[in-house]
Amino acid sequence: MKKITGECLCGLIKYEITGRPFRVANCHCDDCRKVTGSAFATNIFYKENEVNVTSGELKLFEHKSDSGSLMTKRFCPNCGSQIFAENSNRPGVISVKVGSIDNANFVKPDVNLYTANALNFITIDKSTENFEKMAPIK
Ligand SMILES: [Zn+2]
Numbered sequence: 001m002k003k004i005t006g007e008c009l010c011g012l013i014k015y016e017i018t019g020r021p022f023r024v025a026n027c028h029c030d031d032c033r034k035v036t037g038s039a040f041a042t043n044i045f046y047k048e049n050e051v052n053v054t055s056g057e058l059k060l061f062e063h064k065s066d067s068g069s070l071m072t073k074r075f076c077p078n079c080g081s082q083i084f085a086e087n088s089n090r091p092g093v094i095s096v097k098v099g100s101i102d103n104a105n106f107v108k109p110d111v112n113l114y115t116a117n118a119l120n121f122i123t124i125d126k127s128t129e130n131f132e133k134m135a136p137i138k
């Protein structure tokens with residue numbers, strides 16, 4: 001499989017992905033909206049060891065999810081682009097924000113999360129697996 005690359009807006013942070021995503025989730029929760037500054041987040045889940053930062057050093061911000069787990073957001077200290085996130089409930093897993101990937105047209109969301117929180121102008125794709133809140137961890 002071709003190597004996937006990504007970077008932040010200013011180019012300080014660069015990374016490579018060697019594996020395949022095991023889940024692609026559109027998340028409509030309030031946290032994802034706040035942190036991305038957009039209507040929802042598209043989070044692509046990989047095994048942590050398949051994602052390698054090749055340039056720059058990310059800054060992190062930690063907060064609690066509604067289930068009480070520790071969420072870690074990693075972003076560029078220079079331009080603020082959000083790149084990765086982790087959840088203490090899912091050790092060894094990292095999610096990548098779709099907007100940071102260089103050629104992201106291979107990405108196909110397979111699930112929508114927190115559809116109960118989706119903004120009124122969003123149309124939820126009925127062909128994906130959809131959950132009103134969080135999906136069971138897998
Ligand atoms: Zn940057």
Ligand SMILES: [Zn+2]
Nearest residue numbers: 027028029032
């Ligand atoms: Zn979310």
